[in-house]
Amino acid sequence: MQHTATALIELGAVFFGLGVLGRLAWRIGLSPIPLYLLGGLAFGQGGLVPLTGIEPFTELASEIGVVLLLLLLGLEYSASELVTGLRRSWTAGLIDAVLNAAPGALVALLLGWGPTAALVLAGVTYISSSGIIAKVLADLGRLGNRETPVVLSVLVFEDLAMAVYLPILTALLAGVGIMGGLGTVGISVLVISLVLVLALRYGRYVSAVVDSPDPEVFLLRLLGAALLVAGVAARLQVSAAVGAFLLGIAISGSTATNASRILSPLRDLFAAVFFVVFGLNTDPSAIPPVLPFALLLVVMTTTTKFLTGWVAAARQGIRRMGRARAGAALIARGEFSIVIAGLAVGSGAVPGQLAALSTTYVLLMAVIGPVAARVVEPVAHRVVNTVAGSRS
Amino acid sequence: MERKSPKIEGVDVTVTPLPGLGTQQEFTTGSGRRIGVITHRDGRIELIVSDAQDPDKICAATELTGEETSTLANLLGAPQLVGKLTEQQREVTGVTTWQLPLVPGSPYDGRTLGETEMRTRTSVSIVAVIRDGSVHPSPRPDFVFAGEDLVVMVGTAEGLRAASEILENG
Secondary structure: OOOHHHHHHHHHHHHHHHHHHHHHHHHHOOOOHHHHHHHHHHHOOOOOOOOOOOOOHHHHHHHHHHHHHHHHHHHHHHHHHHHHHHHHHHHOOOOOEEHHHHHHHHHHHHHHOHHHHHHHHHHHOOOOOHHHHHHHHOOOOOOOOHHHHHHHHHHHHHHHHHHHHHHHHHHHOOOOOHHHHHHHHHHHHHHHHHHHHHHHHHHHHHHHHOOOOOOOHHHHHHHHHHHHHHHHHHHHHOOOOHHHHHHHHHHOHHHHHHHHHHHHHHHHHHHHHHHHHHHHHHHHHHHHHHHHHHHHHHHHHHHHHHHHHHHHHHHHOOOOHHHHHHHHHHOOOHHHHHHHHHHHHHOOOOHHHHHHHHHHHHOOOOOOHHHHHHHHHHHHHHHHHHHHHOOO | OEEEEEOOEEOOEEEEEOOOOOOEEEEEEOOOOEEEEEEEOHHHEEEEEOOOOOOOOEEEEEEEHHHHHHHHHHHHHHHHHHHHHHHHHHOOEEEEEOOOOOOOOOOOOEHHHHHHHHHHHHOOOOEEEEEEEEEEEEEOOOOOOOOEEEEEEEHHHHHHHHHHHHHHHO
């Protein structure tokens, strides 16, 4: 009884603290993710106030957080949007993948962490945070801007890339080796195509399994289906995250829209726990040694994302200021970088310092992204004026 | 970015999907600014107008409720109605269409159309009244005027001048 009371008090304090941090973050126009991570660092091993007794709950809750993050990522775009996105933006998507995965891979190899860690860090630096970006674009009133569809289509491509990347990563983390890895590439591409065809042709049947006019029943069925699929996927060594993601893609139409609405608060809750737990499991004393590399990655990948947005917007005939806005908007990294790092660290196949490096990197990028999106216009104006001034 | 361009009365409307958010429909005005509507997935409607300097950028965006949308449509549609009436009357020499405001405090503010005896006194016909952005076509004699109504009338120039005098001073 005494134990339950302590656990409730600790959990309550953690959630309340996160709530205060989250409010503070959005007030100043930032994503709460870095603050959640900092919260985790403060509570964890070697932190200020070590929490004890709630680990069984927080560990499971953080797993559910990953499942919900990926399920909602899958729900975010309809199958037809994914297919159109792939057809229209594959060049920009490929530029994005090459430019932004390379710095992560290079730094991991530089640190001598091996090819698997290189693939992990490539994913961490590649994937933008669609959550932060969508929120920032809406807050800044940029949804109607001409560069916004370009930004969104890059995010759609990243979404699809995740569907191929995650199964491969899972296989490699499980120690399949390069040849086995190539096999999984084939299998995952096949599975993704199958799920897309299924969603396009028979999406309503998949949707019908979970759909219900009653919100309570709908929520239970959705959550049940997500955890079932995730659990079975984990049993089959495909990772829970991938299972949830594919289920998200397969659910379509109005069911998908309703599902995102109904699951968003739940996702926010469990994802917050996930970020805190990731922070908890990161040893703060491991951060200083990797800090220079984190800063190096920040500089490199801020530049490469900016270039990606610039080039993608230029290809659509958008003017310079719009290209700059598109570039700055894409910079933010967040939830999915942590998901990738979390999968890797959890498997034990990569050095523990990778957690410290990823935490530091995402802490910085989740702050820099929204700030960059905000200041890009005044800065660009000043640059243009200086250039014009020096010419005259 | 699939862009379809259905033509509405000679204006190219561009439809752009915003993956994960909704759809954007817009057109470019003669002066080079984009005007459009974003329909969010959850049904919210947003009106957007592009910046004069940077056409890629939006300088104004505002969310509209269903009622506000139809009011705006009526406000914009009303002059069209007058325009069409003018077009129809052009055939008949000497007859024109005027759109006159009924100022609050006018003698007919709160009185019926019949009481103006407009047709008898000036041979002018009141063909429509525009109130709060919605059009009331062919108002009957028991139609009650209110301040800020726009009264659409058809008649001779002379008759219309007399009619405006009546609406203002009784």
